[in-house]
Amino acid sequence: MTIAPDISVKPDGAERRLILFAVAIIAAMTLLRIVYASAIELRTDEAYYWTWSKEGALSFLDHPPGIAWLIRFGTAIFGDTTLGVRFGGIVSMLVTQCLLADIVRRLTHDVRAVVFVVLMPEAALYYGLLMAKVAPDVAMIPFAVAMMWSLVRVVQSGDERWWLAAGLLAGLSMLSKFTAIMFAPAVAAFLLVPDWRWRWLRNPYPYLAVLVAIAVFSPVLVWNAQHDWASFRFQGVRATANYGISLRTIGDFIGLQFGLVGFVMLPVVLTGLVLTAWRGYRTREPVGILLSTAVLVPFAYFLFKSTTLRVGDTWPMFMWPVGFAAAAVNLATMAKEGWSARMLRSSLFWAKTAVVSGIAFVVIVFLYYVAAPWNLLGKIDPIGAEAGYEQVAARAQAALDETGATWIATTDYRTYAMMRWLFRGRVPVIEINERGRFQDFRDPGLDRIKGHAGIYVGREPDDRASLWENIPAKREPLGRVERRWRGVLADTYVIERLTGWTPELSPPKDSPLFQWRVLAGEFEKRVCATRVG
Known part of the structure; x- marks a missing residue:
């Protein structure tokens, strides 16, 4: 050359x-x-x-x-x-x-x-x-x-x-x-x-x-x-993780x-x-x-x-x-x-x-x-698997209107991101766990959170996760909402009313509310479970 x-x-x-x-x-x-x-x-x-x-x-x-x-x-x-x-x-x-x-x-x-x-x-x-x-x-x-x-x-x-x-x-x-x-x-x-x-x-x-x-x-x-x-510690998981040899991967x-x-x-x-x-x-x-x-x-x-x-x-x-x-x-x-x-x-x-x-x-x-109206790939469609959050946001908005709640809580960064995107600042949105992801983030609006009821929007089965043992909030079920794309069910979310608690933006670093999930394994396990299901 x-x-x-x-x-x-x-x-x-x-x-x-x-x-x-x-x-x-x-x-x-x-x-x-x-x-x-x-x-x-x-x-x-x-x-x-x-x-x-x-x-x-x-x-x-x-x-x-x-x-x-x-x-x-x-x-x-x-x-x-x-x-x-x-x-x-x-x-x-x-x-x-x-x-x-x-x-x-x-x-x-x-x-x-x-x-x-x-x-x-x-x-x-x-x-x-x-x-x-x-x-x-x-x-x-x-x-x-x-x-x-x-x-x-x-x-x-x-x-x-x-x-x-x-x-x-x-x-x-x-x-x-x-x-x-x-x-x-x-x-x-x-x-x-x-x-x-x-x-x-x-x-x-x-x-x-x-x-x-x-x-x-x-x-x-x-x-x-x-x-x-x-x-570097977070990315190091990807570089060093080893789940055993797999022809599938x-x-x-x-x-x-x-x-x-x-x-x-x-x-x-x-x-x-x-x-x-x-x-x-x-x-x-x-x-x-x-x-x-x-x-x-x-x-x-x-x-x-x-x-x-x-x-x-x-x-x-x-x-x-x-x-x-x-x-x-x-x-x-x-x-x-x-x-x-x-x-x-x-x-x-x-x-x-x-x-x-x-x-x-x-x-x-x-x-x-x-342009097409069909879902030819079912649950494994890479776009369809992450579509339909408008349905979740609409149900969350209805819950806010019904209860007078002033903020939204989530327990995974994907739901947090989509709620924050779809509400565009109209309502404070906070992920109450994995707070290590949000270091140096600005105040999401604690003046509208403290002393007010909130709405929890969480993917099943996150509503039954062990982290709730560390959260003293009173939880009142309000219903469920399905997230669908072109007729195919992608996920089901629970909607709950939260009272008696204000989320902590900067919990101690050894707190289960600070630590983030292991990205290299956690999400892939969910994807595999979705595919099998």
Whole structure:
């Protein structure tokens, strides 16, 4: 893999038409994402991150603050609407595509490869549609790809100052999600394996880049130092949890990659990565080493972890855009390396098939969620399983009106987030347990809580959990409400009136009302129970 010697030559007529075609596809798919973002109610995690955007905390238990800032950017433009919350993801997708295009342009000077790399994300379900939802990965991806772009500029220009840009962008990536650290082996290999290693090991700029990254990441370090390193302990559960070897979790991981990246796209990308790694390490070529290692090492790690733990659907999604760049560059490089005409035709055929079939699949999924009236997946539908909270909120509002209660209590962060989102500040909402999640959060409205009755909204069987032994409130059952999506029951919630008690915002850290659930195991157990049921 080499840097294209001339990146200033203007495209000819055929190439311009190809570029215009790609722009039209991207515009149409962007409009599709805007419609999806506007039409589909927030999922529970999205609402949870939205609550963060309303706080002034330096960081949060689950993740760094980048996603909260991204949501704040969108809601500053469109208000507290589904589009406002998700707008940052739509912008992130476009920024990522521009960066991928420039990486491939600089490495190949091949318009077809550039068009291929900008259409690959459109053909992968996670990026082509689900970048319209918000998650820490969505905030991290453009910064991570920009870091790779900066390192390509190091190779292209030899200008050591690009290391500082890479450090800045690495820090911003870490400020969005901790898994950005998984690019560290790729950067280390990029620095140490090529013949230039002694030049950079004696140069201060790579070390300054590390200091810049740490400085940018420092809000998370400060917050954790103030809170017993809570985030690192929380995330450490995911890194160290071991529930025994399970073929089911391996199958879940592999199946998710095919589903979210593409049934044809995934093999195309992996093939391109393997060839890029072989080429890069054989010739000690820096960019080939960087791009391939950035994906293959995290992929191997997640594959290994999937033998004993259910890998979350979004966890590996930060790495695949770099894989798209490697696959596109590999296609252009194969043509220059003298591969047989048959092999080149086959590679081009599968690349085109991956894009066409992938975009078609994304459009079908979009139509299913936006326009179709059916639930074809039952309780395992990833959107349907978290839909229908409007029904719960309506019943809670009725209970507030009937009883004169002034606040809402929950016992899980998902219900808390959705109630807070759907009530939009009209009523104080508080999760009365797991208070460790809400360190440095503002007062939810204790003046409207203290001395007043409240309404408890809880998912069965949380209303019978042992934590109630530590709560002296008087509980009066008011009824139940079902949460359904397209006729399929997702969950049942109890509604109760609470009196004689005021929730404690900052209980002692050894209190069962402070401690958070073990995320790596608790929710997966519930999902499995739901599927079996």
